[in-house]
Amino acid sequence: MIDLKRNSKKEPVKATGIRSRKSSFYTPNQTTDFKISRGRFSNFLACKRCFYLDRVKGLDAPGMPGWTLNETTDLLLKKEFDHCRETQTAHRLFAPNGLSHVVPYEHPEIDNWRDSLHHGLMLRHKNTHIILTGGVDDIWQDTNTQQLIVVDYKSQAKNGRVDKQDYLNDRYHDGYKIQMDFYAYLLSGMGFDVHSTCYFLVCNAKRDEDGFHKTMSFDEYLVPYTWNIDWIENKVDEMVSLMNQHEIPEPNESCKNCAYSDQYAQAVKQNANKENPNIQGSLFS
Numbered sequence: 001m002i003d004l005k006r007n008s009k010k011e012p013v014k015a016t017g018i019r020s021r022k023s024s025f026y027t028p029n030q031t032t033d034f035k036i037s038r039g040r041f042s043n044f045l046a047c048k049r050c051f052y053l054d055r056v057k058g059l060d061a062p063g064m065p066g067w068t069l070n071e072t073t074d075l076l077l078k079k080e081f082d083h084c085r086e087t088q089t090a091h092r093l094f095a096p097n098g099l100s101h102v103v104p105y106e107h108p109e110i111d112n113w114r115d116s117l118h119h120g121l122m123l124r125h126k127n128t129h130i131i132l133t134g135g136v137d138d139i140w141q142d143t144n145t146q147q148l149i150v151v152d153y154k155s156q157a158k159n160g161r162v163d164k165q166d167y168l169n170d171r172y173h174d175g176y177k178i179q180m181d182f183y184a185y186l187l188s189g190m191g192f193d194v195h196s197t198c199y200f201l202v203c204n205a206k207r208d209e210d211g212f213h214k215t216m217s218f219d220e221y222l223v224p225y226t227w228n229i230d231w232i233e234n235k236v237d238e239m240v241s242l243m244n245q246h247e248i249p250e251p252n253e254s255c256k257n258c259a260y261s262d263q264y265a266q267a268v269k270q271n272a273n274k275e276n277p278n279i280q281g282s283l284f285s
């Protein structure tokens, strides 16, 4: 996608491709704390090269516009659950899902834990300077066992009903499970007793209504998932060793962005000539 760099007045300015704040990226073997979010960890799993170029070399990758409709369902759900948190009552979805004994968890840090941009759950990785972070959508509590339940809101628009098993088996949702595993890992590492089942609260917009009429209707589903954190520590170890090395790792061969860059470089190089030497970037010089 095309992403233009803009200043605070939203005017286009020259893009450099590099982050300007040195503190936003990592120097191999640095001795001050550095945060790695759940999203960056997922990037590491998807492509070690992109992760390294971003976190260690400071490359400023093109971004994506916000998902404002999805964010709105999150925001409105948060209001509903916060009301139940204040009153310590079960949310309307709990009884029909056999969760009458569950309430939204009340904790002084809950707003920080949900703030993925500035805070989130936080856990130092072993004795390193890497702090792992992750902003959860919500945490509920089983009032019988006092265990905490990790929750993630998901909005989508798909024809028909959502089958819970199909939802979990969908390869496109593998990343969602990684996300849950990671949150459970952080929360357990912070010393909390975490329930083995977490939930995706899936809001599915109905596409078969007869018109818009200023309203979009949703079905809601609680999809239970049994998290697994056994694999995470080794992967984080691998990630930290990668951050401390100086070689740039291999790319992911399935990535369309790299394939596009390759084709782009070849196409533009063929067109470069003496009359037109100032093609943006030095890739072709």
Ligand code: SF4
Binding pocket: 046, 047, 048, 049, 050, 251, 252, 253, 255, 256, 257, 258
């Ligand atoms: S393969 Fe894709 S994700 Fe990896 S470095 Fe290239 S553009 Fe980035």
